[in-house]
Amino acid sequence: MYKGLFWAPILVLCFTFSTLALQAADRRIKVAEYRDKVDGAWAGQIVGASYGFNFEGQARNFIELDHFINHYDNAVVDDDYYYEMVALYGFERFGINMTVEQLGDMWKEYHAGTWGSSEQARLALERGIKPPDTGSPRYNRWFHTIGPQFSSDIYGMITPGMINLVGATARKYSHINGYAEGSDGSVFVSACISEAFFEKDPVKIVRQAAQLIDPRSSYRKAIDFVLTSYEQGKPWRQIAAESEARWRPDYPQVNNAVPNGALVALGILFGEGDFLKSINIVTQAGDFTDADCNAANVAALVGAMRGFKVIPTQFLEPLHNRVYGDHMGPLKLGRTIDERIDDLAGRVADIGLKHLLANGARVQGDTLIIPKQAVVTQPLEYFDINDYGALWNPDWRLEGAGRGGNGTTYLDGNVLVTFPRVTRPCMLERTVTIPSGGAKLHLEIGSLKYRSWQLQVFVDDDNLKTEIIGAEETIVAKDVPPNAAFAVPNWTAMDVDLSKYAGKTVKLRLYQALVPNAIPGSAYWRSVNVD
Numbered sequence: 229m230y231k232g233l234f235w236a237p238i239l240v241l242c243f244t245f246s247t248l249a250l251q252a253a254d255r256r257i258k259v260a261e262y263r264d265k266v267d268g269a270w271a272g273q274i275v276g277a278s279y280g281f282n283f284e285g286q287a288r289n290f291i292e293l294d295h296f297i298n299h300y301d302n303a304v305v306d307d308d309y310y311y312e313m314v315a316l317y318g319f320e321r322f323g324i325n326m327t328v329e330q331l332g333d334m335w336k337e338y339h340a341g342t343w344g345s346s347e348q349a350r351l352a353l354e355r356g357i358k359p360p361d362t363g364s365p366r367y368n369r370w371f372h373t374i375g376p377q378f379s380s381d382i383y384g385m386i387t388p389g390m391i392n393l394v395g396a397t398a399r400k401y402s403h404i405n406g407y408a409e410g411s412d413g414s415v416f417v418s419a420c421i422s423e424a425f426f427e428k429d430p431v432k433i434v435r436q437a438a439q440l441i442d443p444r445s446s447y448r449k450a451i452d453f454v455l456t457s458y459e460q461g462k463p464w465r466q467i468a469a470e471s472e473a474r475w476r477p478d479y480p481q482v483n484n485a486v487p488n489g490a491l492v493a494l495g496i497l498f499g500e501g502d503f504l505k506s507i508n509i510v511t512q513a514g515d516f517t518d519a520d521c522n523a524a525n526v527a528a529l530v531g532a533m534r535g536f537k538v539i540p541t542q543f544l545e546p547l548h549n550r551v552y553g554d555h556m557g558p559l560k561l562g563r564t565i566d567e568r569i570d571d572l573a574g575r576v577a578d579i580g581l582k583h584l585l586a587n588g589a590r591v592q593g594d595t596l597i598i599p600k601q602a603v604v605t606q607p608l609e610y611f612d613i614n615d616y617g618a619l620w621n622p623d624w625r626l627e628g629a630g631r632g633g634n635g636t637t638y639l640d641g642n643v644l645v646t647f648p649r650v651t652r653p654c655m656l657e658r659t660v661t662i663p664s665g666g667a668k669l670h671l672e673i674g675s676l677k678y679r680s681w682q683l684q685v686f687v688d689d690d691n692l693k694t695e696i697i698g699a700e701e702t703i704v705a706k707d708v709p710p711n712a713a714f715a716v717p718n719w720t721a722m723d724v725d726l727s728k729y730a731g732k733t734v735k736l737r738l739y740q741a742l743v744p745n746a747i748p749g750s751a752y753w754r755s756v757n758v759d
Contacts, residue, residue, distance in 0.1 A: 255389040255426050255598040255627075258682055262596055263534070263577045265425055266385050268531030270540055271506035272503070272706075273381050273506075274551070275543040276527025277308035277557040280520030285482040289519070294504055300546040305553035305565050307342055308524040311379035313551070313565070313572065314338045315401065319386075319579045324586055331404055332359040338562040341405070344483050349405040355611035360403030362637070365572055365611045366619060368405065369638030372611075372631060374483045376402035377413030377492075378521035381528040384421025386580035387533070389598045391650055393587055394422040395440040406485070408611045412447035413485035415440050415606065417525050420496060424533040424698075431458070432495045433529075438493075440477055442608035450475055450490040454497065456486050463497040468513040477650070480633035483518045491517060495526040503530050503538050609613035613637050617656060620644035624756065628654035634748040641676075644753040653684070653741040660758050666727030669736065672716030672754040679749030684739040685724050692724050696743055726758065 242405040257265075269586045283289050283296045303309075318326050318334040322712060332353055341350025348370055357367050365371050380398045387394035395415045400412035419437035427433050434455060441448040450471065457467040467492060475487040491513045499506025506529075506731040530538055547569065554564040586593070616637050617626025621644070628649055629637035635647030637654075648654040675681055675698030685693040697720055726734075736758070740751040 243716045253600045257388070257425065257596050258594055259581070259591065259596050260594065262388065262425070263389070263574065264535045265532050266506060266577040266580065267536040267570060267573045268534065269381065269385050269421060269424075270527045270531070271539055271544065271569055272531030272545065272574055273524040273528035274303045274309055275539055276427070276507050276523035277306055277520045278303060279507050279527075279543065280523035281306075283511045283517075283519035284521075285516055285518070288513065288515050288517070289453070289508065292504075292508055293511075294540065295542055296546060296591050301548065301570065302550040302552045303547045303558050305551060305561065306520075307346060307375075307556060308378050308521055308589050309381075309551070310556060310565070311335075311346065311375075311405075313567070314340045314637070315379075315382055316572065316576055316579065322573065324435070324579065328359040328401055328404055330519060331401055332362060334362060335404065339559055342557045342559045343408060345370035345373045345405045346379070346635050355677050360407075363406045363410070365407060365616070366639060368407070368639075369636060370410075370483075371407040372409040372479070372485060372613075373406070373481060374410070374485045374488050374518050374521055375393040376404075376406035376410045377417050377485050377489060378518075379405070379522060380414035380418040381421055382418075382527065382576060382711075383414070384418035384424075384532065386583045387418070387422050387587075388420060388425035388580070388584070390584070390587065390589075390601055391419055391422065391436055391440065391603045392601045392616070394418050397583075397608065399609075408516075408609050409445065409447050409479075409485045411609055412441050412445050413489045416447065416451065416489060417492060420492075420525075420531045421529050424529045428501060428533060429453070430500060433494055433697070434493050436603055439603045440606055442605055444608050445610065446475075446478070446486050447489055450453075450486050454493045458494075464494055464513070465519070468494055469544075470728075472521045479631055481631070481636075483514055483521070484632065487514075488518045488522055490526045492522050495522065496529055499526055499530065501530055501533050501538075503527065503534075503540065505529050529693060551563045566611045597658075598722050598734040616644060616646075623660075624656045624658045626654065626656055628652060630654070634749040640752075642754070646751045646753065648740065648742060650741060653682075653739040656738040656742070656753070656756065658736050659733060662726050662729045662731065662735045662758075664731045666725075667758050668727055669724040670755065670757045670759070671724070671738075673717060673721040673722075674752035674754065675749050676715075676717055680743050681745050681749040681751050682739075682741040682743050683751075684741065686737040686739070687726065687729055687734050688709075694755050695722075698749065718753065719752075 247311040265387040275511050314334050319332050322330045341347050348368040352362040366563035383398045398414040402411040416437050423433045471490045477485045489599045495506050497511035507523045511519045549647040551567045613629050614626040617624050630647045630649035637646045
């Protein structure tokens with residue numbers, strides 16, 4: 229009796245402190261302030277993209293700018309926010325539990341997908357492939373590029389302050405046009421924006437968002453490098469140069485997610501919540517980067533952090549509060565887009581409120597109360613570019629393949645397309661036992677017109693064949709006829725006699741080497757059989 233009476237007040241006190249601690253962990257924001265920050269994030273990304281257009285894939289911005297270079301009468305329809313508009317339309321039609329397959333239906337209806345991994349997703353959708361397969365390496369050769377990263381700001385806007393929920397939301401929908409590194413970019417950017425609704429410290433924002441991604445991911449390693457260098461006091465130009473030197477050889481394309489994600493982190497850290505400073509840093513950080521996408525991401529974050537007022541009026545006035553157009557690049561859209569920017573932002577906030585309330589948040593008077601989450605690292609999502617070899621034919625192992633630049637490695641239906649990572653050859657390899665009666669290696673391989681490559685066939689250490697595939701069309705770049713088409717490979721069938729090795733277990737190696745002084749060419753492998 230005494231013991232129970234003694235402990236009862238303490239238990240009540242502990243319960244009270246525990247309840248207060250949980251309440252203190254909640255994040256609180258006025259509903260009106262939440263809407264204002266969505267306005268800032270939504271308009272910010274449109275301004276950032278419009279500012280960065282001139283530097284996308286070009287020489288870097290060299291001087292501090294406080295205005296657009298281009299003349300605008302409205303915001304053009306651009307992939308940096310159009311795919312998010314399509315996602316918004318999807319949430320409005322299907323509700324906050326929209327599936328990624330339903331998002332794919334919206335992409336088909338609105339003709340989303342003009343360039344890069346997004347174009348590959350659209351083409352896959354047109355062939356009847358359903359998301360999430362439209363973003364997978366099997367069907368999307370550019371799965372590791374920036375498409376998901378620049379089209380996921382909206383997921384941060386509709387999930388402010390809930391780090392794990394935004395990570396799961398971004399991972400889910402990013403699979404429409406990406407996987408692994410590409411999807412990691414979606415998770416990172418959306419989580420940064422989500423945190424920015426409540427957090428002013430850029431280091432905390434970047435670190436929290438990065439912790440969602442497995443440390444083994446190249447994307448996480450790139451972000452961690454920027455964070456560490458920042459904390460060591462290195463200037464941002466040095467960090468940018470070192471990051472580009474580290475990651476561009478592995479991810480050479482302008483629009484690869486990993487190196488551009490590092491530059492986004494750089495812009496967040498050194499931009500310090502200043503709109504002009506942030507967009508100037510990411511457009512000055514490197515030559516031939518995806519500067520418009522990076523500027524859109526950091527501008528959205530600053531808008532989420534400081535609200536609509538942070539955007540300088542000289543960027544807002546030329547856009548006349550309007551997104552308008554019926555095409556994007558060469559692609560005709562499903563309909564003419566004519567939307568008010570502020571109306572779109574208001575509708576994003578409407579979806580956000582529904583999303584939050586369905587996931588544990590509540591409204592108390594004029595205040596939105598959001599449960600704070602301790603970050604939980606997501607499982608590693610990974611695909612090595614050399615895994616395309618086994619995906620094509622599990623008997624073969626691929627080594628030394630590249631991700632882009634002059635050529636890339638991918639599957640085109642049942643054809644494996646390879647390109648070396650560096651100037652050294654890439655290789656297909658397998659171990660095989662040659663029947664006692666002998667056998668032949670049957671090859672059906674191809675090259676694009678004017679783009680030859682050198683084949684070498686080794687059995688153990690014996691070089692049985694060296695031949696330039698497409699030799700009759702080997703020319704230097706200056707001699708390529710104008711408007712030359714490269715899309716369809718020319719096929720070559722050949723046999724290599726293996727009877728010398730009858731009864732033996734041998735190692736077969738097939739090398740693809742670049743031809744000196746010729747236009748670099750991809751190798752096309754339709755079939756490689758031993759019988």
